Amino acid sequence: MNEDGGPGPATEVFVAHRNLLFTVAYEMLGSAADAEDVLQETWLRWAGVEFEQVRDPRAYLVRITTRQALSRLRVLGRRKESYVGSWLPEPLLTTPDVAEDVELADSVSMAMLLVLETLGPTERAVFVLREVFDLGYDEIAEAVGKSPATVRQIAHRARAHVAARRPRDVVSPAESRAVLEAFQRAVQTGDMQSLLDILAPDVVVLSDGGGLKQAVLRPVVGADKAARLLAAGWKKVGAQISFEPVQVNGCPGLLMRLDGELDTVVAARVEGGAVRGLYFVRNPEKLTRVQRETILSR
Missing domain, CATH: 3.10.450.50 (Nuclear Transport Factor 2; Chain: A,)
Incomplete structure (x- = not known):
């Protein structure tokens, strides 16, 4: 907190990026409940960082969120193995502006989330960060713990995998x-x-x-x-x-x-x-x- 009792700059930055971080976690997990847990874990780690030493807060927060989501994704995979019947992503009621952003709407649609379920955890993270959020390969490499060259290869494979399975028509x-x-x-x-x-x-x-x-x-x-x-x-x-x-x-x-x-x-x-x-x-x-x-x- 500031001296006047208001939120400090680190808190303000986290709040400003919260919707973005939730979207990253949700697209990786297909579960809003787990995405909220990831955000809580991200906040706990962010709160312990020396804020003044962070050059790019957005990239830093996305990196923490991605790492926490990857850990959670592996746990979810084991949970789904014992799930009764078909597993579908947790649905969200979304605001009208989401539908107006064609790329965002496509990326969070039920059909696309089911396609993303066919990717491995690292492939899914790389695809989401690159194709949906347009992060650079260097940034993604830091988030997933791979070299930029490896991330490029993973992105290429994931893109081809998704392209073969995603809906072909753009429907208004x-x-x-x-x-x-x-x-x-x-x-x-x-x-x-x-x-x-x-x-x-x-x-x-x-x-x-x-x-x-x-x-x-x-x-x-x-x-x-x-x-x-x-x-x-x-x-x-x-x-x-x-x-x-x-x-x-x-x-x-x-x-x-x-x-x-x-x-x-x-x-x-x-x-x-x-x-x-x-x-x-x-x-x-x-x-x-x-x-x-x-x-x-x-």
Whole structure:
């Protein structure tokens, strides 16, 4: 603190960069709860630093956050091995400005976070820091404990890996919202043909209940299987379910409420005017951040 009792310069710098640091940690982990823990650990280490000797506070903070996230990522990997059913990232309600930043919205979308799950911890850190936050190779090398030359090689491999798996089309928020509205109408009416029309032939449906809520334990692939699953689910709950359009991870999404209580967050991957990926997060431990908007930044 300053002599007048206000926050000191180190605290002010941390607060100024907090949203950036949270975004870095969240993109590396796919978990808001773990990202918050990483920020707490970052703050404890930052508070013990001689602030006046830090030449670039932003780079220093990103470096601490990355190292803590890497440690946490390895723990998460072991936790996911015993997870019940499909594991999906923890969804966030995001502010409108996230959707306006096309690159940021793409990087935090459910579809992209699932692609990042296929990278190793160091590859994921390098990709996020380079492609999303545009850090230099020297900075990234310090953060991940590798040489700049090695980081360049890792970045090249990670970029190629992601490019082969990421969504190919750039879809506007308006188009995504229109497709999601058509999907919502089809589900609510239980019209099989309307569902088949809005689902891509190779659609993949993932449902995450974490063993705490009923969910499909394996991916459901194909429009026919997905449509039958959705129609059967709607017939079971019917009018008890209501939908609320929201921004989920920078993209149009839906909150599903059962008898007025939040039950499921729905995110979608839209391509070619159809739904190619549907992600249902039901695990109540992952729904705490959708009670309020989360500010993300680059």
